[in-house]
Amino acid sequence: MKIFKKSALSLCVQASIIASVTGFSTSALAAEETTRAKVVGVEVIEVTARKRTENVKDVPISVSALTSKKLEVLGSSGMDVRSLSAKVPSLLIESSFGRTFPRFYIRGLGNTDFDLLASQPVSLIYDDVVLENALTKGMPMFDLERVEVLRGPQGTLFGRNTTAGIIKVQSKKPTQDFDATVSASYGSYNSTDLRLAVGGGLTDTLSARVAFLQQDRDDWIDNKAPGFEQDDQLGGYGETAGRIQLLWEPSDNFSALFNYHFRDADADARVFRANIIKPGTNDLVDDFDREVVYHDAASRNNQTIEMNGSSLKLDYDFGSHTITSVTGYESAEMFSVGDIDGGYGCGITAIPGCDPANMGPGFIPFTSETGAKMPDHSQITQELRLSSNDLGKFDYQVGFFYFNEDLTINNLSFDTLGGGNQNGIAVQNMETTAWAVFASMDFELSDKLNLTAGIRYSDDERVWDGTLVQSPFGAPGFSENATVDDSQVSGDVSVNYRMTDETNLYARVAKGYRAPSIQGRSLLFSASHTTADSELVTSIETGFKSTMLENTARIDGSVFYYVVDDQQLTAVGGTGNVASLLNADKAVGYGFELDSEIWATEDLVFGASLSYNHTELQDDTISVAGCGGGCTITDPINSDGQVIIDGNSLPQSPEWIGNLSARWTKEIGNGELYIYTDWSYRSEVSFFLYESKEFMGDAITEGGLRVGYEWFAGDAEYEVAVFSRNILDEEKLTGAIDFNNLTGYTNEPRFFGVEFKANFF
Structure with missing residues (x-):
């Protein structure tokens, strides 16, 4: 795999040239050293959870916000969006693809489906544009203002496929003030992370911001399969991403923001490992070594991604109202192939240098090398919104939303024992068209009490066709087609009571809607497609948001209960490398969330969050296929040999998620020494709909x-730091393959690094 170290350097040079050629205004720079006062106390965080800029304390929704400073710390080891997992209450993120195709879970609701047509109940909104396909949700996070996590159904303002909640990502926007940032880090496995951003005024009415990211890591996993030995064969990546934004403000009441962004990645796909689980337990085997695999197809375990997108946001303020238009376009191409069985097959056929009687952990009963290609993908979105501007005791928003996605997927199979020649292909085409109208109203009932009510009508249609072109087993080809559609009404009602100037109480009832789904990957293995009907979620929650002790402490809390009707589920694996959709009659969930920040002194601040989530499937008729890889199933089996899953928790749904952080600072010279630590915890999870001893992920x-030092010199701020992630080198399963031996994959290894950063104002 190629690692683009040289391109990282050229990227910084190019960005610097762009900054100088375009002539960013530096008139705001002062010649003398700037004195910056130290800020002590809880920061006022503004969010756009209701498509208005508001103090997070005034929003009657369970929401957490991660600011740019914390996001930079979490991503300093080259991590992707998965670095947010367990950093706020009730949020889990995992992936069986590696650095792309993240799967989000909020309050236990998510989807374990790994097909590129998969529908997720957590929506990701990046710079006001919804990213529907799970592949596009892997867009790197860089030069960000904040990330907001909205928990619970968001059926009024955001609509479809938000039954669990929303991840809302906001990048830094252009302003007339000049600023520039450059950071570089180096760490374990020859990892490099280079970031550059520069922004400012080009003219009195035109501002720009340019941001780039380059991340690289060398391969670091050795392949010791006899006949396929190679040191440092897997685990590396090279990734480039960029964003250019132009903000035109010809008058006080009109603005136009243009955003172009791209991603180009060349990485190894997820590394699967055969026989790494002790039978009868969920422990890793005694001789497990994270830096070693036994693969017969490791040389082809690769992944390439290209993404491009643009958006145009127009705002026109005519006094009492503002009209907003957001137009977005996204496109993506992807190819990914993996050694899914995680081992090598010298027990199946003769391989030079391999003794079938002594195959070690790589033994597999059959090979499985599959992949997916997305040669064509496009998404168009349009939102038009009319918002009132402080009319008094009544404000409202009304709007229209349109969505269209068209994509082609090639599901592929390869003959590992025949040198990796392609021996199977199924082609899927799907077009999704959706539209909605919505309205949200805010009433000030008194000086202390506010009421919000919203409603949305959504209409969805998915048109799909699929063809088995070539079967890996020689079966005849065939074609199928399907259409699923539905229309639903969703919405919410909430009240917010200002008990004191420091404490707000709220209650909320919300209904969410997840559109019907189609899954056709099974065509590759000569099985028909499956569909799932719409799922509906009704949620009730109440909570409080409070600052105290003269603004040196903040604590937010919520309790919730929800019911999912016709819960969409994906039965993955079983006895084959397939996935199928089904609906459960009902699922219920309940729990609580706490999020806090405490300034013990002006030099020491603590953060703590905790959530409890109980989920339960309730359908006494539902059953799925059990594992084909020798696991110990703990659920009852029916007369058809299927596993009864009634009463189980939802997959990848931990009961407990917690996070602790602390930051201590000490002024030294013209700067500040700091020590920062953060710790996240998630309790055990089941990887599949059924429960077994081996496929129950242990708590992590x-x-x-x-540790770093920040100092000011003139109109610049500098920082040097050393850091580590997964500092205790925890080795735990985070997912598994259940159709071929006890195959799984693990969390990221311990990482050490050093970083330099400079900010110019």
């Missing part, structure tokens, strides 16, 4: 440590 505790 991961810690980070960062």
